[in-house]
Amino acid sequence: MDALMHQVFSGLASGCIYGSIALALVMIYQATHHINFAQGELATFSTFIAWALLQRGWPYWAAFIVTVAGSFVGGLAIQRLIVRPVERAPVLTNVIVFIGLLVIFNSLSGWLFDYTIKAFPSPFAQDSALATRFFSAHEVGSVLVMLCVLLVLWAFFRFTPIGLAMRAAAQNPESARLVGIRVSWMLAMGWGLASAIGAVAGMMIAPAVFLDPNMMTGILIYGFAAALLGGIDNPAGAVAGGFIVGVLENLLGAYVIGTELKLTAALLLIVATLTLWPNGLFGRNVVTRV
Amino acid sequence: MPSLLEARALTASYGATQVLHGVDFAIEPGRITALLGANGAGKTTTLRAICQMVRTGGALSFAGRPLTGLATEDIVRLGIAHVPETRGTFTALSVEENLRLGAYLRRDKAGVAQDIERAFTRFPRLRERRAQQAGTLSGGEQQMLAISRALMLRPKLLLLDEPSFGLAPLIVREIFEFMRRVNVDEGVSMLLVEQNATHALELADTVVLLETGRVVVAGRADDIRGDKALRRAYLGY
Numbered sequence: 001m002d003a004l005m006h007q008v009f010s011g012l013a014s015g016c017i018y019g020s021i022a023l024a025l026v027m028i029y030q031a032t033h034h035i036n037f038a039q040g041e042l043a044t045f046s047t048f049i050a051w052a053l054l055q056r057g058w059p060y061w062a063a064f065i066v067t068v069a070g071s072f073v074g075g076l077a078i079q080r081l082i083v084r085p086v087e088r089a090p091v092l093t094n095v096i097v098f099i100g101l102l103v104i105f106n107s108l109s110g111w112l113f114d115y116t117i118k119a120f121p122s123p124f125a126q127d128s129a130l131a132t133r134f135f136s137a138h139e140v141g142s143v144l145v146m147l148c149v150l151l152v153l154w155a156f157f158r159f160t161p162i163g164l165a166m167r168a169a170a171q172n173p174e175s176a177r178l179v180g181i182r183v184s185w186m187l188a189m190g191w192g193l194a195s196a197i198g199a200v201a202g203m204m205i206a207p208a209v210f211l212d213p214n215m216m217t218g219i220l221i222y223g224f225a226a227a228l229l230g231g232i233d234n235p236a237g238a239v240a241g242g243f244i245v246g247v248l249e250n251l252l253g254a255y256v257i258g259t260e261l262k263l264t265a266a267l268l269l270i271v272a273t274l275t276l277w278p279n280g281l282f283g284r285n286v287v288t289r290v
Numbered sequence: 291m292p293s294l295l296e297a298r299a300l301t302a303s304y305g306a307t308q309v310l311h312g313v314d315f316a317i318e319p320g321r322i323t324a325l326l327g328a329n330g331a332g333k334t335t336t337l338r339a340i341c342q343m344v345r346t347g348g349a350l351s352f353a354g355r356p357l358t359g360l361a362t363e364d365i366v367r368l369g370i371a372h373v374p375e376t377r378g379t380f381t382a383l384s385v386e387e388n389l390r391l392g393a394y395l396r397r398d399k400a401g402v403a404q405d406i407e408r409a410f411t412r413f414p415r416l417r418e419r420r421a422q423q424a425g426t427l428s429g430g431e432q433q434m435l436a437i438s439r440a441l442m443l444r445p446k447l448l449l450l451d452e453p454s455f456g457l458a459p460l461i462v463r464e465i466f467e468f469m470r471r472v473n474v475d476e477g478v479s480m481l482l483v484e485q486n487a488t489h490a491l492e493l494a495d496t497v498v499l500l501e502t503g504r505v506v507v508a509g510r511a512d513d514i515r516g517d518k519a520l521r522r523a524y525l526g527y
Contacts, residue, residue, distance in 0.1 A: 161390070161394065164383075164387060164390060164391060165391070165394060167380075167383065168380050168383065168387075168391050171380055171381070171382055171383070172378065172379075172380050172381075174343070174374070174378070175374070175378035175379070175380060176380075176391075177343075177361075177362040177363045177366070178341065178362065178366060178371075178372045178374065178378055179366065179391050179392055179394045179395070179439070179443070180363050180366035180367055180394050180395040180443075181363060181391075181394055182363050183363070
């Protein structure tokens with residue numbers, strides 16, 4: 001029983017990370033109806049920046065904040081310089097651009113920081129008060145950090161004028177322009193936020209899986225599965241999907257299929273979701289009277 | 291009196307298809323101008339041209355400032371609010387959020403709160419549904435919301451694209467009465483596109499009549515209402 005509980009809780013901890021990556025995907029999907037395949041590599045690159053800062057002796061939380069802020073600006077810049085010129089281009093053009101970004105950032109990480117596997121520190125000491133029977137201190141800490149991120153995001157979208165403008169721009173760009181919202185900049189903000197969330201997720205998962213340029217490849221697949229399962233147009237659903245995928249992955253890995261096939265299970269889940277519940281479990285059907 | 295909005299030899303096209311072929315008209319401040327004409331005459335396109343939502347040629351100016359080449363969101367900043375054909379409702383957002391978005395460019399928080407309150411007083415049904423998804427409103431309620439949202443900008447000029455479309459006659463009457471009050475009480479100028487010529491002629495001060503992308507008649511609404519031959523030829527009654 002203890003072993004089972006441990007698997008469930010550790011699944012919740014990684015599910016939190018998947019949920020955040022899913023949230024970053026949903027954020028860009030809602031605004032543009034494109035899936036950003038480079039989301040994982042961007043997060044890895046951000047994590048490397050944090051690692052480099054820590055190597056230079058920066059205190060952890062200073063490196064954390066600078067990395068998150070830098071990733072926000074970086075995401076904003078990528079949208080302005082690379083994605084915006086193809087904004088009106090067909091879907092396939094966008095997909096190619098995203099895959100290009102994926103390859104570029106993967107190689108950039110390898111080129112700047114080489115391919116050796118690196119240990120990444122956790123800000124939560126193993127013997128701290130956070131550690132409980134079923135959770136390690138880092139697991140509790142990363143869940144708390146991710147929940148804080150979610151809370152801040154929720155408040156941002158719910159209560160600030162710019163959050164409202166971003167939702168409006170995502171939903172009805174033409175109408176948003178007619179009330180004076182600069183829609184293109186709202187998309188750039190979305191990219192910035194998604195990159196910042198990715199950076200937090202990367203720094204939280206790195207202590208568990210170690211840092212290398214391909215760190216996020218598998219996690220992005222879990223993120224996809226989470227986003228689709230929760231409903232690709234529903235931020236809260238994406239987070240819930242993350243928890244479900246995390247727990248499922250851990251239980252299947254421990255008791256049913258073994259660790260080797262965990263990623264395959266995630267891919268199967270993606271296919272099953274798309275065929276059986278294309279809207280996801282919590283996908284919204286907007287009710288409209290005409 | 292100098293005109294508020296002026297179009298000279300205005301052309302507009304969607305890709306290779308030209309819809310406006312040199313339209314001239316002017317709107318005087320404080321007036322309601324009706325833009326009438328059959329389907330496909332270019333009424334909606336004229337509104338879209340003013341907001342630079344289509345490619346335009348010729349000259350277009352608002353309070354002396356040229357509009358051509360500006361982005362839609364900058365035209366809104368000059369004080370032009372546009373209620374599009376589709377009403378532009380943010381269907382998944384709440385009624386109140388829709389109103390707040392209308393005031394996106396305003397920084398006077400107290401004034402915005404006051405204007406939201408005023409919109410709710412005018413249309414109590416919107417108050418009852420303030421937290422509800424706007425997409426669940428009835429057609430008439432959505433039109434009330436759309437006009438209220440546009441007024442949240444405190445515009446100098448309000449562009450209205452077929453506010454009567456698909457609505458019951460009683461609701462149309464209510465909405466037209468509301469527009470008249472806004473015009474009289476607040477001095478908001480309006481450019482109104484309508485299929486429903488009878489209603490539009492009752493409300494408007496001046497009329498511009500379009501046919502296949504050109505102005506065929508422009509004049510005072512009273513004159514056109516009195517001209518039987520003209521009404522028969524172009525308005526079908």
